Amino acid sequence: EIHIGAMVTLRELETNEQLNHFTQGAIKESVRHIIGVQFRNLATIGGSIYGRFGFSDVLTLFMALDCEVELYPTGRVSIKEFANMKFTKDILTKVIIKKVPTNVVYLSQRNISTDFPVLTCAVSNINQHYTCIIGARPLHAVAINGDSYFETGITEENIQNFTKCVLSELKLGSNSRASREYRQKIAKVLIKRAFLQLKEDVYGN
Numbered sequence: 001e002i003h004i005g006a007m008v009t010l011r012e013l014e015t016n017e018q019l020n021h022f023t024q025g026a027i028k029e030s031v032r033h034i035i036g037v038q039f040r041n042l043a044t045i046g047g048s049i050y051g052r053f054g055f056s057d058v059l060t061l062f063m064a065l066d067c068e069v070e071l072y073p074t075g076r077v078s079i080k081e082f083a084n085m086k087f088t089k090d091i092l093t094k095v096i097i098k099k100v101p102t103n104v105v106y107l108s109q110r111n112i113s114t115d116f117p118v119l120t121c122a123v124s125n126i127n128q129h130y131t132c133i134i135g136a137r138p139l140h141a142v143a144i145n146g147d148s149y150f151e152t153g154i155t156e157e158n159i160q161n162f163t164k165c166v167l168s169e170l171k172l173g174s175n176s177r178a179s180r181e182y183r184q185k186i187a188k189v190l191i192k193r194a195f196l197q198l199k200e201d202v203y204g205n
């Protein structure tokens with residue numbers, strides 16, 4: 001397992017060689033747009049995940065990594081469960097990533113660099129299980145299981161069928177950054193790009 005303490009900063013995540021090697025650079029990609037280096041030197045993984053902010057790039061990426069959070073006094077909880085938990089007085093002490101064969105891709109759409117994202121998208125293949133996380137909907141990130149759609153691998157047709165299912169089930173909304181309709185169009189593009197990149201990472205073509 002990889003244990004990341006709650007006080008680790010976003011900049012430390014961004015520049016950590018082992019973590020970025022393990023995630024094929026996805027961790028760096030998920031934080032590099034957040035304001036600037038000085039800010040990322042202060043913001044922590046604990047605060048970023050505990051907040052479960054709707055716009056969170058960090059929550060989206062770590063949900064795709066299928067990790068766990070350690071809460072005091074509750075104990076270990078899957079991050080997907082934690083994302084839906086009501087707020088308690090627990091302290092998030094660490095984030096735990098399983099050291100299993102992992103491929104992950106992170107993408108986001110922003111109206112302008114350093115702004116909050118309009119939509120976030122992370123897809124992963126962990127132990128042959130496919131997951132897609134969509135965040136900044138503008139509600140917080142949700143996970144969609146892709147196993148039944150990618151049994152025959154990542155093909156254009158499978159991506160298209162999966163995207164249709166995601167768009168029909170996913171609750172997307174409007175806010176000052178983008179309308180629901182715009183988010184639907186962006187989701188379609190990001191899901192396709194992310195899976196095609198995942199395919200390249202997994203199969204090398």
Ligand SMILES: Cc1cc2nc3c(=O)[nH]c(=O)nc-3n(C[C@H](O)[C@H](O)[C@H](O)COP(=O)(O)OP(=O)(O)OC[C@H]3O[C@@H](n4cnc5c(N)ncnc54)[C@H](O)[C@@H]3O)c2cc1C
Nearest residue numbers: 006034043044046047048050056057058091092115116117
């Ligand atoms: C202007 C601005 C722009 C931003 N843009 C983005 C963006 O584009 N993408 C993105 O993902 N994020 C963005 N963020 C969020 C940012 O990256 C941090 O996640 C956020 O500011 C929390 O920072 P912090 O780690 O200092 O936590 P704090 O502000 O100290 O804490 C946040 C909350 O979590 C609680 N908390 C903190 N640590 C713990 C813990 N270990 N256990 C339990 N509770 C805890 C605190 O009590 C508080 O309620 C932005 C923030 C700001 C202010």
